[in-house]
Amino acid sequence: MIRGRRSVVLLRHLVLVLLSAAMLVPFYWVLKTSITDENIFAYPPHLLPTDPNLFSYVDVWYLIPFPRFLWNSVVVSLLAIAGNLVLNALAGYALTRNFPGQRFATLLLLSCMMIPFQATIIPAYLITAKLGLLNSYLGLALPLLSTIICIFVFKASFEAVPRSLVEAARIDGLGDLRILWRVMLPLSRAAIGTNVILAFTWSWNNFLWPLIITRTVSMQTLPLGLANFLSYMENTTSALYAFVVMVLAPGIAVFLMAQKEFIRGLTSGAAKG
Amino acid sequence: MRRRTFAKGLLAASAGSALGMPMIARAASKTISILTWNIPDAADVVNGWIAAFQAVHPGTEVQWLDKKGPVLPAFYQTQLAAGTPPDIVDIQGGLSVEYAADGILLDLTPYLAKQPAVKARFNQDYLANWVYDSRNYMLPFYISKSLLFFNKQRFAAAGLSAPADTFDGLMTQAQKLGGSSNSGFLTLNFDWLYWPLYKVNGIDPFTPDLKRTAFDTDAMIALTDRLAKATTGGAIDPISWTGRWVEPLGAFASGRIGMLQAHSPAYYFIKGQAKWVNEDTLGVAQFPGYWAVPNSHGLGISKGSQNPELAWEFISFITDHAQAMKFATDRRVLTGNIGVDKALVALLEQQDPLGAAVLRTQVEHTDRMTGNWPLANYSRITNTFWSELQGALLGRRSAKDAIASANRQLTRILNES
Amino acid sequence: MIRGGMWRRRRTRQAAVAVCFLAPSLALFFLYRILPLFWNVALSVERWSPLRPTRWAGLYYYQDMLSSDTFWLTLENTMIFIASAIPAIALALVIALLVNSDLRGAAVYRTIFFLSYPLMSVAVAIIWQWMFEQKAGLINYVLLSLGVISQPIPFLGSFDWALPAVIIANTWQVLGFYMIILLAGLQNIPPHLYEAARIDGVPALARLWRITLPLLKPSIFLAAIIGILNSFSCFDLVYVMTHGGPGHATEILITYIYKAGFEESRFDYAAALTVVQFLVLMALTILANRAAGGNAGAVE
Numbered sequence: 001m002i003r004g005r006r007s008v009v010l011l012r013h014l015v016l017v018l019l020s021a022a023m024l025v026p027f028y029w030v031l032k033t034s035i036t037d038e039n040i041f042a043y044p045p046h047l048l049p050t051d052p053n054l055f056s057y058v059d060v061w062y063l064i065p066f067p068r069f070l071w072n073s074v075v076v077s078l079l080a081i082a083g084n085l086v087l088n089a090l091a092g093y094a095l096t097r098n099f100p101g102q103r104f105a106t107l108l109l110l111s112c113m114m115i116p117f118q119a120t121i122i123p124a125y126l127i128t129a130k131l132g133l134l135n136s137y138l139g140l141a142l143p144l145l146s147t148i149i150c151i152f153v154f155k156a157s158f159e160a161v162p163r164s165l166v167e168a169a170r171i172d173g174l175g176d177l178r179i180l181w182r183v184m185l186p187l188s189r190a191a192i193g194t195n196v197i198l199a200f201t202w203s204w205n206n207f208l209w210p211l212i213i214t215r216t217v218s219m220q221t222l223p224l225g226l227a228n229f230l231s232y233m234e235n236t237t238s239a240l241y242a243f244v245v246m247v248l249a250p251g252i253a254v255f256l257m258a259q260k261e262f263i264r265g266l267t268s269g270a271a272k273g
Numbered sequence: 274m275r276r277r278t279f280a281k282g283l284l285a286a287s288a289g290s291a292l293g294m295p296m297i298a299r300a301a302s303k304t305i306s307i308l309t310w311n312i313p314d315a316a317d318v319v320n321g322w323i324a325a326f327q328a329v330h331p332g333t334e335v336q337w338l339d340k341k342g343p344v345l346p347a348f349y350q351t352q353l354a355a356g357t358p359p360d361i362v363d364i365q366g367g368l369s370v371e372y373a374a375d376g377i378l379l380d381l382t383p384y385l386a387k388q389p390a391v392k393a394r395f396n397q398d399y400l401a402n403w404v405y406d407s408r409n410y411m412l413p414f415y416i417s418k419s420l421l422f423f424n425k426q427r428f429a430a431a432g433l434s435a436p437a438d439t440f441d442g443l444m445t446q447a448q449k450l451g452g453s454s455n456s457g458f459l460t461l462n463f464d465w466l467y468w469p470l471y472k473v474n475g476i477d478p479f480t481p482d483l484k485r486t487a488f489d490t491d492a493m494i495a496l497t498d499r500l501a502k503a504t505t506g507g508a509i510d511p512i513s514w515t516g517r518w519v520e521p522l523g524a525f526a527s528g529r530i531g532m533l534q535a536h537s538p539a540y541y542f543i544k545g546q547a548k549w550v551n552e553d554t555l556g557v558a559q560f561p562g563y564w565a566v567p568n569s570h571g572l573g574i575s576k577g578s579q580n581p582e583l584a585w586e587f588i589s590f591i592t593d594h595a596q597a598m599k600f601a602t603d604r605r606v607l608t609g610n611i612g613v614d615k616a617l618v619a620l621l622e623q624q625d626p627l628g629a630a631v632l633r634t635q636v637e638h639t640d641r642m643t644g645n646w647p648l649a650n651y652s653r654i655t656n657t658f659w660s661e662l663q664g665a666l667l668g669r670r671s672a673k674d675a676i677a678s679a680n681r682q683l684t685r686i687l688n689e690s
Numbered sequence: 691m692i693r694g695g696m697w698r699r700r701r702t703r704q705a706a707v708a709v710c711f712l713a714p715s716l717a718l719f720f721l722y723r724i725l726p727l728f729w730n731v732a733l734s735v736e737r738w739s740p741l742r743p744t745r746w747a748g749l750y751y752y753q754d755m756l757s758s759d760t761f762w763l764t765l766e767n768t769m770i771f772i773a774s775a776i777p778a779i780a781l782a783l784v785i786a787l788l789v790n791s792d793l794r795g796a797a798v799y800r801t802i803f804f805l806s807y808p809l810m811s812v813a814v815a816i817i818w819q820w821m822f823e824q825k826a827g828l829i830n831y832v833l834l835s836l837g838v839i840s841q842p843i844p845f846l847g848s849f850d851w852a853l854p855a856v857i858i859a860n861t862w863q864v865l866g867f868y869m870i871i872l873l874a875g876l877q878n879i880p881p882h883l884y885e886a887a888r889i890d891g892v893p894a895l896a897r898l899w900r901i902t903l904p905l906l907k908p909s910i911f912l913a914a915i916i917g918i919l920n921s922f923s924c925f926d927l928v929y930v931m932t933h934g935g936p937g938h939a940t941e942i943l944i945t946y947i948y949k950a951g952f953e954e955s956r957f958d959y960a961a962a963l964t965v966v967q968f969l970v971l972m973a974l975t976i977l978a979n980r981a982a983g984g985n986a987g988a989v990e
Contacts, residue, residue, distance in 0.1 A: 012788050013795075019785060020802045026817045026862065027805055029828070064313075087715045094711035095986075099704045105712060106986055110979065112723040113915065114971040116922040118948045119964040120726035122957075125351045127721050143722045146715040149916065152986055153874055156908035159988050160878035176707045190877035194870055201808045207926070211344055212351050215306075215336070223810060226341075244813040251808030252801065259800055259870075261877075343929070347952040375739070375955060454825075512824075515847030515936045520823070527825065653954040660760075660937050667936070669849055 034241035056242035063239070064225040065217070066246075073204055073222040074250075076140045080203035083145030084195050091146065092154025092191075093180045113148045117208065125212055135215045144203045150195045157191035158184045193261035200254045204247070222247050305580050305587060306336040308349065308359035310570060313339050318603045322591050329590070333583060353377060358575040360584040363414055365570050366464045367651035369403055372573070373410040374649035379574040381409045384585050391589045398639035399609045403571050405647045411571030412592050413609025415600070417536040418565040418642060419466050420634040421558045422543070427455070427531045428556075436532055436558045440473045443532075443561055444499075447508035450531030456510030458503075459521055460534035462663075465644030465655065467513070469534065469564035471496060472643040478658065483646055484687060489680040497665050497672035505668055514666045522546065534560060536568045540631045541605065552627045557634055565634075566644035569609070607635050650686055657682050727968065733961035751962035760938050760946070761963075765970070767853060768921050768942045772974065774857045775917025779910070782868035787902070789869075790876045800873070804866035811863070811926030818859035819931055822846050846932055852939045856931055860924045868913050875909025876902070904989065911987030914978050918971055943967045 035052040060066060095106055117124075124143060125134075133139030161184055169179050185192065207223040214220050226243065309319070323335040338359055340348045346368070352358045364372065372378050385392040392400070395413055403411035421436050428434060431449045447457030460467045471478075474496055478488045503509045510530060512521050525533040526546035533539070544550050559565070572592070574584045590596060597608045601617040605628060608614060614636055621629035648654050658679050665675035737747040755761045789799045806814070821828045822845035830842040845855040879902060887897050903910075922944035928934065934941035934949065943963065951960035979986065 009793065012793060016785075016788055016799050020799060023803055023806060023862065023865070025828070026814075026821060027809070029820070030809070030813060030817055087718070090711040091715040094708040097704055097708045099701070099708045101705070102708070103985065105708075105716075107976075107979075108716075109719070110915070110975050110986070111968075111972055112719045113919055114968050114975060115723045115727050116925070116944055116947075116964075116967070118922070118925060118944060118951075119730055119960070119967075120722060121347060122351050122354045123726035123729040124722055126355055127725065129355050129357075142718070146718050148719070149871075149912065149919075151715065152908070152912050152915075153871065155986065156875060156912070156988070157878055159908070160880075160905075162880075176711070190874040194874040197870065198867075205808065205810050207810070207812075208344065208347070211340060212348055215338060226810070226812060240816075241813070244810055248805075248809050252805065255804055255808070256797075256801060259797065259804075346955075347948075350952060350955070350957075371955065511844065511847060515844065517933065519819075520847075524825065529825075650954070653956065656949070656954070660935075663935075664849075664937055667849070669937070 030241050030244060034238050034245050037238055056238040057246065059239050060243045060246060066222075066225065068218060069220055069222045069225050072137070072140075072219060075137050076206075076210075076221060077200050077203045079137060079141035080144045081196055081199045083141065084147060084150055084199035085192065087146040088150045088154050088195055089180060089185065091151045093158055093176070093184060095151070095155045096158045097176075109148050109151060117143075121208070121212060124209075128213060134213050135219050137219075139213055140206075140210055140219075140221065141203065143209060144199070144206065147199065147202065150198055153191050153194050154188065157188040161187050189261035193258040196258045197255050201251050204251055303330075303332050303580070303583065304334040304336065305360040305578070305584050306338060307361040307363070307587070308338045308340065308345070309363040310345050310365055311339065311342045312363075312604075315600065315604055318600050321599060322596055325596065326587055326590055330583070330586065335587065353575075353577065356577060358577045360575060360578040360580055361588055362573055362575055363570055364411070364573060366568055367645070367648065367655065369411050369571050369573060370405050370647040371649060371651040373403070373405040373408075374647075377576055378410045379576050379578065379581055381411070381574065381585075384589075385409055388589065391592075394592070394594070394611060395609050396611055396614070396636065396639055398642060399567065399569060402567055402569060402642070402645050403573075405649075411573040412588055414570040414572045414592070415604070415606040416567065416569035416609045416635065417538055417607065418567040418569075418635055418639075419461070419469065419534055419536045419560065420565065420631065421560050422525065422533040422535065422539070422631075423556045423558060424525070424528065424531055425554050425556050426528075426549075431531070435556060436561075438559075438561050440470070440561050444503060444508065447503065447531065448506070451507035451509075453507070455507075455529045455531070456524075457508045457531040458513070458534075459510040459525060459530045459532070460513045461516075461518070461521055461536070461539075462514060462659065463517060464566070464568055466534070466536065466566045466568065468566055468644040469560045469562070470500065472564045473560070473562040477643075479646060479687075483648060486680050486683050486687065489676055494672045494676055497662065497676065501666050501668050501672065504666060511667060514663050518542075526550075536566075537607070537631050537635050540628060550627075555627060557627075557630045559634055559638060563638035563641040564643055565638070565641060567642050605632075607632055650689075654683060654686055657686065727964075730961040730964045730968075733958055734965050735962075736958055738958040747958065751959050752966070754959065755962055755966065760941065763938050764941045764943055764946045767938075767940065768967075768970075770853060771857060771860075771921045771924070771942055772918055774861065775914065775920060778861045778865060779868050779872075779913045779917060782865055782913070783872055783906075783910070785865070786869050786872035786876060787898070790873055800869075803869050806863050807866035809863070811924075812930050814859060814863050815927050815930035818855070818862075819846060822855045822859075847936055849936055849939045852932055852936060856924075856928055856940050859931060860920065860927055863927065864916075864920055864924075867916065871913050871916065872906065872909050875906050875912075878909075879905045907982055907989055908987040911978060911982040914982075915975060918974050918978070921971070922967070943970075 032049045034056055035054065036049045037051065037053075091109075095102065095109075128134055128139050128142065131139075131142075133142060165183055166179060169183050174182065205223060206221070207226070210221045210224055214224070226240075312319070319337055323337065326335060327333055342365070349358065349362060358377075362378075369378070396416070399413050399416045400409070403409060423436050427450055431446075433446055433449065437443045437446055443458070450457030460470070468478075471493070474492065476488060476490070476493050476496065478486065480487050500509060504511050504514070510521075510524060512524050516524070521533070522535065522539050522542050523546060524530055526543045528547065528549060543555075572588045574581055574588070578584050591600075592608065592610055594610060594612050597610045597613045598616060600606070601608050601613050602620065605617070605621070605625075607617065614632070618629050618632050618636075621632060661675045661679035661682070664670045665672040734751055735747055735749070736744040737750070738744050785803055789796045789803070793799075820826070822830075824830060824842050824844040824847065827842075827845075829845070830839075833839045834842060843851060845851045883901050883905075884897060887901060892900070921942060924942075925944045925948065928940055928942060928945055929948070932940040934945040944967070947960050947963045947967065950956045950963060
């Protein structure tokens with residue numbers, strides 16, 4: 001923890017403020033367009049929203065079966081988060097163990113990452129169909145139940161746990177599962193937080209996979225409702241942006257909840273080291 | 274430890290089976306599905322059709338799937354690969370011919386032969402857009418072709434009254450209307466929509482049998498050069514060659530373009546974007562030589578359909594006067610059904626005369642359509658040709674080189690099939 | 691000495707546990723990544739057509755690819771895209787270091803930088819399309835107002851500017867992602883090391899260089915991998931923003947693959963491209979892994 005002098009602190013704030021401002025500009029425009037009726041291509045661009053209103057948000061709620069889509073997205077994302085936490089922690093832990101084939105497993109997982117979803121659409125669909133999971137919640141969540149990046153996040157976090165703690169637990173006779181649960185995970189709150197955030201974001205925003213495997217409107221997830229606003233070939237109305245903001249909100253909420261884990265308190269008890 | 278994992282696995286499996294209950298309606302022998310291209314706003318009409326159809330054919334079920342344009346092919350191909358293609362599919366433009374050539378669509382010629390009344394209800398020129406190898410593959414769903422929109426205020430400012438009816442005249446006008454920030458002419462470029470510029474000068478890209486290219490000529494090179502110079506000179510807006518839909522139409526809506534070549538759906542988009550559009554400020558005309566490129570949606574039946582007879586019943590049902598009229602009035606589009614289209618235009622004369630004028634251009638001179646060649650490799654040829662030509666039109670490379678390169682590649686593709 | 695039977699039993703038991711733990715994830719990846727890869731490999735050596743039965747094509751599509759100008763341009767664009775991850779990660783690292791503290795409002799900053807990542811790519815694409823617009827776009831408006839340029843630049847319509855524009859939009863979107871990976875990594879560094887260094891009088895910059903960066907290796911490695919993955923996970927953004935255009939100026943391997951497959955119905959060619967992309971990215975990954983000291987950058 002750098003307890004700098006006032007000037008250093010001020011400098012840090014300055015840099016952060018400048019960078020934040022740059023990051024926020026596009027986002028501000030999304031927000032602004034969602035609360036006005038303006039044509040986004042109006043020239044010159046208006047910096048402040050003219051005549052703000054929340055009608056677009058109301059429109060969105062009623063224009064598509066928003067609650068139903070929301071529910072579907074929630075279920076799928078909860079499945080994805082649960083799956084990710086369990087499967088990734090297990091896999092990440094396994095990769096920290098020294099066993100014959102560990103390097104191979106690591107390389108295998110790395111190589112699996114290099115296969116983009118677009119190249120797997122048809123086989124993935126056929127496999128899911130064989131499993132009988134088309135148009136179902138599990139089918140929607142299945143490809144996302146474990147993600148390799150998050151496995152590595154756990155791996156890195158587990159590796160940072162001091163050997164001494166692990167040894168002590170082993171001497172106490174704890175099995176691997178218990179070590180994982182009792183020793184590793186409590187010290188990997190940031191990794192857990194990251195997993196939750198990423199699993200949620202990826203499953204929440206997933207567009208192509210739900211589109212391919214849902215055959216009934218009642219199973220569609222939230223991003224698929226986007227079609228309504230992009231019908232008639234790319235609309236740029238405020239309703240689209242209101243929709244986008246509404247889809248974004250839960251992601252931010254999850255982030256806010258999970259990012260507490262990123263703060264390393266000086267007072268954290270049996271902290272690493 | 275193992276017991277724990279096993280128990281966990283069991284729990285997960287049982288939970289999974291509960292969540293994994295497929296919710297696909299059991300495929301009854303009388304169920305058909307229809308896949309449409311991005312018309313969720315027409316939900317009322319489509320559901321009305323389904324209800325009306327079920328009233329006439331009790332015991333049947335119609336499943337409606339609607340997918341957004343760019344991903345519809347991905348969805349459709351996946352369903353095909355899985356052996357469960359939607360019975361009826363709505364395809365835009367030349368892609369349908371490609372699917373027909375691939376053998377994915379059912380040949381509708383025998384059905385039309387058995388019911389000549391159905392065939393007669395359509396504008397035959399539009400119907401011909403979906404003929405491959407002398408066989409019909411689709412019925413018109415909603416149709417459009419390119420026309421010329423012009424900004425009357427810009428024209429008046431330049432001392433002009435209406436677009437010229439010759440190509441040279443048009444170019445001169447574009448020159449006059451162009452300026453530092455204004456442009457005289459803008460066109461859409463996807464799906465060959467720019468081709469009237471070439472066709473009016475007598476240039477065709479292929480031989481009539483579509484087996485060989487025919488554009489590696491001096492005329493083509495000269496015209497491309499001319500268009501490129503007009504683009505750098507300000508007469509033609511470069512967005513013509515780089516934009517897709519939103520950008521070009523947005524540019525016209527901003528009021529700085531003199532003429533726009535686009536198909537009728539552009540009217541509603543522009544109207545939504547520009548407050549200045551009304552009868553006195555927006556004019557419609559035909560392109561010189563009355564040349565236009567159609568860009569329509571058709572309804573076809575998948576070859577892998579389990580219920581082709583029922584599917585045919587449905588598409589002939591919804592393209593019939595009563596049903597098609599609902600679609601036409603709801604979405605203000607032309608359906609290719611002659612009677613319906615006449616009635617729609619008449620209806621619009623009172624409500625939206627400008628819209629009526631736009632739609633009238635769509636059913637006039639339907640014998641002068643170009644850019645609608647039934648190519649088996651439609652997408653590949655269109656994309657390859659355009660990516661070469663675009664470079665020349667933007668002045669990135671010489672027209673000679675671009676056209677030679679395009680010729681090489683297209684010849685290869687045509688020889689492959 | 692633990693030798694012989696007992697030791698070997700322990701080792702096999704370790705291996706068994708590890709395999710057990712890896713099994714569910716691996717099963718998933720087997721189904722959804724490895725099998726599809728084999729499907730692609732098989733398809734890439736066949737002449738596929740919905741009408742005719744598939745015929746053997748051998749290396750036909752690979753030869754086709756290597757002699758295609760478009761392919762090489764696409765590959766070049768993809769490499770540029772990946773290279774752009776380096777400054778992006780550096781920037782994210784700076785940000786992560788700045789917000790990883792009890793600096794007042796750190797939580798706010800963290801949220802601001804992460805905000806762009808969960809935003810749907812379609813929305814990001816449209817907003818940046820507008821920002822880069824020639825006539826009505828914000829960037830041209832600002833540049834013109836500041837007098838930096840005298841004529842507006844048609845960013846997304848220009849063969850030279852389109853790729854940088856798309857890269858900027860993409861960087862804006864994934865910066866938050868890099869940031870949280872690096873932040874998570876920063877949490878893994880024991881604070882007592884800093885304390886000891888401070889007591890020893892080591893200046894802040896040296897602390898950064900000697901302690902933070904080496905111990906951040908696994909996370910930086912992960913960020914580099916994400917940078918490589920980004921060359922195809924940015925698909926939605928590129929596809930909507932420019933569709934690979936103008937010409938093929940922003941065509942990257944993944945858009946090329948998607949178009950070949952789902953727009954031109956050339957699944958065999960698309961499969962060959964997928965295999966080649968896989969090999970190229972795998973090579974980069976192995977290089978990165980080597981550079982990070984193997985084992986995904988794990989610190990010994």
